[in-house]
Amino acid sequence: MIETIQETDNYISSFAKFEKSRASNEHAWLRELRRTALDSFQRLGFPTTHDEEWRFTSVAPITRVPFDLAPDGAAPSAAELESFRFGSWSGIQLVFVNGIYSAKLSSRTERPNGLFAGSLSEALGKHSDLLQAHLGRYASSSEEAFAALNTAFASDGAFVYLPKGCVIEQPIHLLFLSSAEKSESRVCHPRILVLAEENSQAQILESYASLGQGVYFTNAVTELVAGENAFIDHYKLQRESLETFHVSTIQAQLGRSANISTQSISLGAALVRNHVNAVLAGEGGEATLNGFYLVNGRQHVDNHTSIDHAKPHCNSHELYKGILDGKARGVFNGRIIVRPDAQKTDSKQTNKNLILSEEALVNTNPQLEIYADDVKCTHGATIGQLDADSIFYLRSRGIDHESARHLLTYAFAGDFIHRLKIEPLRVALETSLFARLAEGQEER
Amino acid sequence: MLEIKNLHAGIGGKKILQGIDLKVNEGEVHAIMGPNGSGKSTLSQVLAGRETYEVTQGEILYQGKDLLDMAPEERAREGIFMAFQYPVEIPGVNNTYFLKAALNAIHKHRGEPELDAMDFLKLVRAKLKVMEMDESLINRSVNEGFSGGEKKRNEIFHMAVLDPKLAILDETDSGLDIDALKSVAKGVNTLRSPDRAMIVITHYQRLLNYIIPDFVHVLSGGKIVKSGGKELALDLEAKGYGWLEEPVTAGR
Numbered sequence: 001m002i003e004t005i006q007e008t009d010n011y012i013s014s015f016a017k018f019e020k021s022r023a024s025n026e027h028a029w030l031r032e033l034r035r036t037a038l039d040s041f042q043r044l045g046f047p048t049t050h051d052e053e054w055r056f057t058s059v060a061p062i063t064r065v066p067f068d069l070a071p072d073g074a075a076p077s078a079a080e081l082e083s084f085r086f087g088s089w090s091g092i093q094l095v096f097v098n099g100i101y102s103a104k105l106s107s108r109t110e111r112p113n114g115l116f117a118g119s120l121s122e123a124l125g126k127h128s129d130l131l132q133a134h135l136g137r138y139a140s141s142s143e144e145a146f147a148a149l150n151t152a153f154a155s156d157g158a159f160v161y162l163p164k165g166c167v168i169e170q171p172i173h174l175l176f177l178s179s180a181e182k183s184e185s186r187v188c189h190p191r192i193l194v195l196a197e198e199n200s201q202a203q204i205l206e207s208y209a210s211l212g213q214g215v216y217f218t219n220a221v222t223e224l225v226a227g228e229n230a231f232i233d234h235y236k237l238q239r240e241s242l243e244t245f246h247v248s249t250i251q252a253q254l255g256r257s258a259n260i261s262t263q264s265i266s267l268g269a270a271l272v273r274n275h276v277n278a279v280l281a282g283e284g285g286e287a288t289l290n291g292f293y294l295v296n297g298r299q300h301v302d303n304h305t306s307i308d309h310a311k312p313h314c315n316s317h318e319l320y321k322g323i324l325d326g327k328a329r330g331v332f333n334g335r336i337i338v339r340p341d342a343q344k345t346d347s348k349q350t351n352k353n354l355i356l357s358e359e360a361l362v363n364t365n366p367q368l369e370i371y372a373d374d375v376k377c378t379h380g381a382t383i384g385q386l387d388a389d390s391i392f393y394l395r396s397r398g399i400d401h402e403s404a405r406h407l408l409t410y411a412f413a414g415d416f417i418h419r420l421k422i423e424p425l426r427v428a429l430e431t432s433l434f435a436r437l438a439e440g441q442e443e444r
Numbered sequence: 445m446l447e448i449k450n451l452h453a454g455i456g457g458k459k460i461l462q463g464i465d466l467k468v469n470e471g472e473v474h475a476i477m478g479p480n481g482s483g484k485s486t487l488s489q490v491l492a493g494r495e496t497y498e499v500t501q502g503e504i505l506y507q508g509k510d511l512l513d514m515a516p517e518e519r520a521r522e523g524i525f526m527a528f529q530y531p532v533e534i535p536g537v538n539n540t541y542f543l544k545a546a547l548n549a550i551h552k553h554r555g556e557p558e559l560d561a562m563d564f565l566k567l568v569r570a571k572l573k574v575m576e577m578d579e580s581l582i583n584r585s586v587n588e589g590f591s592g593g594e595k596k597r598n599e600i601f602h603m604a605v606l607d608p609k610l611a612i613l614d615e616t617d618s619g620l621d622i623d624a625l626k627s628v629a630k631g632v633n634t635l636r637s638p639d640r641a642m643i644v645i646t647h648y649q650r651l652l653n654y655i656i657p658d659f660v661h662v663l664s665g666g667k668i669v670k671s672g673g674k675e676l677a678l679d680l681e682a683k684g685y686g687w688l689e690e691p692v693t694a695g696r
Binding site for chain 1: 492493494495515516517519520521525526528531532534535536537542543545546547549550553585586602606
């Protein structure tokens with residue numbers, strides 16, 4: 001218990017400094033929001049493995065490091081930026097270094113149809129009424145310590161606002177760079193709000209990457225809000241360094257006939273915990289929660305998803321696939337709640353894991369809570385190695401053993417990769433997969 | 445081309461093949477028949493290089509080389525092809541992509557130029573025509589969602605593209621209706637040639653009405669108990685296997 005107090009202490013004291021550093025003319029509602037969140041964080045404390053939801057993931061490696069909340073950071077070199085920006089990107093790109101928006105590194109020339117895509121701090125001036133109405137209203141700060149911590153330190157981040165009928169053809173890229181030098185340990189709380197009003201549509205890619213060799217803790221919260229008949233196609237690519245701890249919450253709120261798809265890709269970081277939650281709050285909504293993890297060495301990746309079917313005639317699809325090598329550890333928990341009112345729910349959940357080594361380990365747990373009687377819910381989970389019969393079949397046609405393994409591993413990932421509608425992202429993921437396969441080959 | 449000498453093999457400590465001797469020359473078609481459990485599948489798996497089977501005695505020479513010393517992919521590159529009894533479904537691996545990789549691995553091994561996408565497509569189209577197969581099959585994942593007959597025809601299609609020197613057909617007829625059987629047999633017959641040998645393994649005489657063998661061998665209790673010409677198959681059809689089976693000896 002004493003230890004827990006010390007762990008949160010660092011954050012409490014840095015909050016005092018942070019609060020003082022904020023401009024005195026900041027909105028009262030924002031100060032209030034942060035204050036309430038900090039109180040929740042203090043009350044909740046960091047979770048431990050005694051908490052059911054954290055049984056397989058210990059956050060001790062995060063809580064024992066005294067991280068600095070340091071907003072400044074070295075800017076990326078042109079070459080680094082080029083690779084993180086996927087070479088050529090045709091749409092809007094907003095770049096954040098240690099959570100702070102960099103106008104210099106960003107490109108946001110087109111602003112069609114009343115779209116706002118910019119920094120949260122800028123939005124606090126222009127759209128403070130919208131932010132007041134929506135920011136922090138969906139991701140739970142009262143129950144989730146990490147979300148509370150993020151809200152307590154919410155200052156900059158991204159705000160994407162699609163007014164009624166606004167359709168954006170080119171995907172919007174939100175790039176978060178974690179910059180820390182070798183001797184440093186830094187924390188950042190990126191915050192994203194996407195507000196899509198009636199009949200609007202956009203594709204958004206959030207990506208996380210590292211600059212420098214320092215220890216880093218990324219604690220991100222994304223709120224996706226889709227109004228009636230709005231479409232949000234959201235992607236998150238996490239490819240930070242192995243010195244990084246990454247905790248995130250993606251909270252999707254769907255109105256009537258709204259459609260949100262969120263695809264979460266975890267490649268980097270030593271410890272990853274993703275919460276992906278969707279609430280189907282209007283009739284006829286459709287939520288897709290897909291995920292992919294490719295981990296090696298001692299990486300630990302935990303995906304906790306939750307889909308709340310609150311209204312009738314909603315569909316949800318969920319496909320999480322993982323490839324684990326070395327001593328990596330994977331956790332998947334998929335909760336689906338079908339409320340008494342949510343008749344004609346159609347929900348499908350799948351988690352498939354491919355284990356490439358003797359020592360990798362996966363815990364998978366579907367959790368269905370169904371309170372309506374006229375629903376269709378299916379779930380399935382598999383954990384397996386490459387199929388020996390398939391390997392032999394390929395070899396007996398002349399393909400060497402290593403190539404056969406690669407082909408089958410790629411095939412396993414294929415049905416996730418092919419669902420990615422943003423081409424540069426698909427190419428980046430394929431490249432990472434091939435590079436990882438080549439590394440594996442050298443080790444063997 | 446292939447010479448099997450006193451081959452003993454088994455799986456998981458269980459002895460299955462108890463001294464097989466067989467010689468196959470270029471252009472010959474040999475049928476190996478036998479009841480269930482006689483060792484037919486073990487023989488085909490050992491020839492293809494399945495590592496789960498252990499060879500305890502004897503040797504196999506293929507074009508004068510020690511076959512047992514070669515990895516499965518080396519055997520394929522040296523010209524051995526096996527049509528599987530149960531072809532596996534491989535979701536996510538495109539039939540054409542896979543076949544092109546296989547063919548080019550074989551070409552590379554032989555020091556022949558690799559085929560580009562255009563040349564390969566030309567070859568595939570020509571072979572499809574010969575096999576009377578629909579082009580849609582090859583654009584799907586390997587065997588995924590194929591019917592039993594489609595899987596077997598796909599095996600013969602692979603064989604047509606890879607152009608092996610020695611083809612082993614492991615119970616290619618089992619589970620096929622008569623129309624599918626005729627169409628598979630037709631495909632096989634078009635691939636018969638003076639420099640290609642075939643070993644046709646089957647439980648039923650029926651297939652041999654359509655693929656006429658030069659030699660028929662009866663496998664029983666892990667040994668070849670009788671060899672003869674194509675008429676031996678007809679005897680088996682009339683009399684069954686009972687009259688040929690090895691008496692069960694103690695200690696087996």
